[in-house]
Amino acid sequence: MSNEEILVDLKSFVGAERRSLxxxxxxxxxxxxxxxxLELGCSSMFDFCTRRLGFSEGEAFRRLTAERLVRRLPVLLDAIASxxxxxxxxxxxRDLLTEANVDEIVATAGGKTKREVEELVARMAPKPDVQASIRKLPERRSSSSAASSRKVMTTTSHAPSRVPPPQLQAIAERxxxxxxxxxxVLRDKLELARALMSHRNPSGDLAVIIEQAVDLLIEKLSKEKLGTTSRARLRKPSAQHGYVTRAARREAFERDGWQCSFVGKNGQRCPARSFLEVDHxxxxxxxxxxxxxxxxxxxRAHNRDAAERVFGRAHVEARIRSIRKHSSRRLDRNAPPAAPADFSQRKFEATRTTTTTALPSAIGGLAREASHVAPEQAxxxxxRKHVRTALLSLGFRVAEADRALLxxxxxxxxxxWRRPIEALVREALRILT
Ligand SMILES: [Zn+2]
Known part of the structure; x- marks a missing residue:
């Protein structure tokens, strides 16, 4: 094969790749x-693209962005194919494109590099200068504490930006x-727990201590969320009118194994374990x-789909719009947000308190002074900062990133926020796509 033939072939494959894209x-x-x-048991288009089609998060995001734009501006399809x-x-x-300017923008941006298009965006939608600010930076970690970080348990200051994200990494099968x-504080607690259970755990294995502690935590949280008690109480007669008692909710969650129970026609069960709702x-x-x-x-996605099948898409979308409108008005006043689209009685009682305490960090979180923050908030x-940075680097707008954080x-x-950063970024991408 001659050099020229290789180049001609390659060019034709690249063209085919674009048309296929x-x-x-x-x-x-x-x-x-x-x-x-949804029918295939995926919780979102993003889930579908990554899990079913095998795209990476970035590939899925770019394709879904193009998909949403093409729905609005079909002329973009030719520009992608060519x-x-x-x-x-x-x-x-994506934020600049309108029906009126799409042809002009595509012509201007055509063949330009990403950097050149960034400059074009900056010219078309200039941002205000960054305000000068002075803020307290965390103290530097001393060399001795840096050295001790190689130990299993380490001691660091509470400086927020110094705390690396927790990691959970598979190192072998299971x-x-x-x-x-x-x-x-945590180190002292662990040492105390190790001492108190030294008879049962003579080797002082941290995994044993943590597993027992987590068992107790799960039991406590289950009680708070679902009203789990050692003896199941009799259901209240109000269940007749559709009211969901704590006992019924607990039974449903335990029966369905804390996972979306939707099973697609292909027999695949939706993997979602967050945003779970109880549906009638x-x-x-x-x-x-x-x-x-x-x-x-x-x-949430399958609950919405189920509601749409019963009540019709237009009705459900109108209801979501009205809830969002209400929610944004409340956010403007710095008040706790309204519950998201709620087609059934499903909120946990404990959620209100959780939401309320987490909310100040949602709105003013990135601007707050590190010195005023409690360790767990830090x-x-x-x-939050890691997830936000990851989203911005993927090309999301500030408002979109903040919406995902919220x-x-x-x-x-x-x-x-106590999940691995990777899981949080995936969650945020799932929310935004
Ligand atoms: Zn689902």
């Missing part, structure tokens, strides 16, 4: 329009390395009872 975008539009991803515009540039331009930075199989509005037999655990703030704040678990 445009076709992928068209199919994604159709999948979302028909809600096929290679006039790359998906990365489309991501940068074996995981858990790494975190403990402050002095026969809707409450249609006389469905609040007994566990009439309840199922669904993720760690949360650190995780949603995570409102998740129905007590410490939404």
């Amino acid at each position: 445009a076709r992928v975008v068209v199919y994604l539009v159709e999948i979302e329009e028909r809600r096929l991803h 290679g006039q515009i790359h998906l990365s540039n489309l991501v940068l331009l 074996r995981y390395k858990v790494q975190l930075t403990a402050d002095e 199989v026969t809707p409450r509005a249609l006389g469905g009872s609040g007994e566990a037999e009439n309840l199922r655990v669904l993720c 760690q949360d703030g650190d995780a 949603v995570i704040d409102r998740q129905e678990c007590d410490e939404p």
